[in-house]
Amino acid sequence: MAADIETVLTEIAAEMAARPDRGDVATYIPQLAKVDVGRFGIAVALNDGRLIARGDAEIPFSIQSVSKVFTLTLALGKVGDTLWRRVGREPSGNPFNSIIQLEHERGIPRNPFINAGAIVVTDVLLSGHQPREAIGEILRFIQFLADDDTVYIDHQVAASEQATGFRNVALANYMRSFGNITHAPEMALGVYYHHCAIAMSCRQLALAGRFLAHDGRHAETGHSVVSSERARRISALMLTCGHYDGSGDFAFRVGVPGKSGVGGGILCVVPGVASIAVWSPGLNENGNSKLGSIALEKLAKAMNWSIFAPKVSPPA
Numbered sequence: 001m002a003a004d005i006e007t008v009l010t011e012i013a014a015e016m017a018a019r020p021d022r023g024d025v026a027t028y029i030p031q032l033a034k035v036d037v038g039r040f041g042i043a044v045a046l047n048d049g050r051l052i053a054r055g056d057a058e059i060p061f062s063i064q065s066v067s068k069v070f071t072l073t074l075a076l077g078k079v080g081d082t083l084w085r086r087v088g089r090e091p092s093g094n095p096f097n098s099i100i101q102l103e104h105e106r107g108i109p110r111n112p113f114i115n116a117g118a119i120v121v122t123d124v125l126l127s128g129h130q131p132r133e134a135i136g137e138i139l140r141f142i143q144f145l146a147d148d149d150t151v152y153i154d155h156q157v158a159a160s161e162q163a164t165g166f167r168n169v170a171l172a173n174y175m176r177s178f179g180n181i182t183h184a185p186e187m188a189l190g191v192y193y194h195h196c197a198i199a200m201s202c203r204q205l206a207l208a209g210r211f212l213a214h215d216g217r218h219a220e221t222g223h224s225v226v227s228s229e230r231a232r233r234i235s236a237l238m239l240t241c242g243h244y245d246g247s248g249d250f251a252f253r254v255g256v257p258g259k260s261g262v263g264g265g266i267l268c269v270v271p272g273v274a275s276i277a278v279w280s281p282g283l284n285e286n287g288n289s290k291l292g293s294i295a296l297e298k299l300a301k302a303m304n305w306s307i308f309a310p311k312v313s314p315p316a
């Protein structure tokens, strides 16, 4: 008999709220440094239609690199598998903003979830559009997936990153020198900063991730958002690359695909069962939410959720 998810989530949220060791908020984006490290929220959107939320699950936070799941999905829809000529599919084993590998690999980033790869994906989305239109397309796609048009862009966060994103400027210009950024680097970066600055609550983010738990289908309408093959491949990349150089450890501890952001959010997918969003802004040494990772590990264990389990079963 599967554990009762309501009870499990109540216990996890209470334990996380009380923990003193919460990690450190990101400070390199000044606006993120202002966020209260005491926050913790979690929301689980089950495939049976239930949504269970605990803690600060209604407070919007900066989704940052979690947005890379949605931009990758859009870019694959736009250019299909030709995307893989410009970005790889291997874990980087390096920090999210590393520049070292790019020289060896001649401007082709390791995967779409490190900054360099996501900037290439953004460059793809910019083709045929003005930056403002590309930003609007990304935002509307996320609103559509979440069934919620109140999802918004926090322009203060975007401006904060625009003012301090020197490392990303270097990455984009370096890739431009290899021809793997095709627009003016500042245009690609402008779109990138804005999609990273999308603000969502755990509830909204869990809802937006449902198409991955539903094998590519929109949870409400049943219409195909992406093919099941593509949904599985996006999930595979989340498992192998979604937590930068902490991806192996996340797969080891949690055992389901997840994508983290430096705002402290993590989107997790239990295929066929649930989409989960967790948020706690304090980060661990790899730049992933400290308590978010711990909470997901506890949840996956209590519910026996793992893509490596012989059969993943929904809760009672």
Ligand SMILES: NC(=O)CC[C@H](N)C(=O)O
Pocket: 063, 064, 065, 066, 096, 097, 115, 161, 168, 193, 196, 260, 261, 262, 263, 287
């Ligand atoms: N890991 C992250 O969430 C990084 C995203 C952030 N916008 C950056 O470019 O640095």
